[in-house]
Amino acid sequence: MITAIGAPMTFSALILTGGRSARMGRDKALIDWDGQTAVVRVASLARAVGAAEVFTVGRDYGLDFIPDPAPDAGPVGGLLAGLAGIRARGEDRALVLAVDAPTLQAADLAPLLAAAAPGAAYEGLPLPMVVALSAVPREAAYDWPLRRLVERAGLTAMPAPPGTLARLRGANTPEELAALLAQADGAGGA
Numbered sequence: 001m002i003t004a005i006g007a008p009m010t011f012s013a014l015i016l017t018g019g020r021s022a023r024m025g026r027d028k029a030l031i032d033w034d035g036q037t038a039v040v041r042v043a044s045l046a047r048a049v050g051a052a053e054v055f056t057v058g059r060d061y062g063l064d065f066i067p068d069p070a071p072d073a074g075p076v077g078g079l080l081a082g083l084a085g086i087r088a089r090g091e092d093r094a095l096v097l098a099v100d101a102p103t104l105q106a107a108d109l110a111p112l113l114a115a116a117a118p119g120a121a122y123e124g125l126p127l128p129m130v131v132a133l134s135a136v137p138r139e140a141a142y143d144w145p146l147r148r149l150v151e152r153a154g155l156t157a158m159p160a161p162p163g164t165l166a167r168l169r170g171a172n173t174p175e176e177l178a179a180l181l182a183q184a185d186g187a188g189g190a
Helices: 038-048 075-088 106-114 146-152 165-169 174-186
Strands: 012-016 054-057 093-098 119-122 125-132 156-158
Touching (some): 038 054, 038 093, 054 075, 075 093, 075 146, 093 106, 125 146, 125 165, 165 174
Parallel strands (some): 012 054, 012 093
Antiparallel strands (some): 119 125
């Protein structure tokens, strides 16, 4: 758990799973990564970095789940639904992850988790992000692009650590999947 001024900073994790996976041609959450589905792998990472609770948002994969009332509205719709769900549980900070980035590592998330309020994302990449719920603009709309939400929330844009871009971007197409698998194989497994 990341601490600031000696006090633990708790957070919940939201895994966005609501996309149609149209470019991939199959459900990205169910792709096998070294014996685990992507969604289980991302949830395990969230727990490993200290998430108090982990939720999927968009689709139910047998983990704790927050439904998206507008599933085809885009990722901000799922994000807003997830944030409302964890706010109702008393949480005030979220780690937001994409299900299609299952090769992320704890070290990739550490700078974001250590960032001061209102939170952070990597330059040019809206996910993963850490965000204080109080920073999310009240006027945020389901059809906003994620980048607009990141900007309007005032999140710090951090440079991506060297060698992490492929893991941070994840895989949205079969070609990106093959490249990410090859990179994971070259690094000793996914």
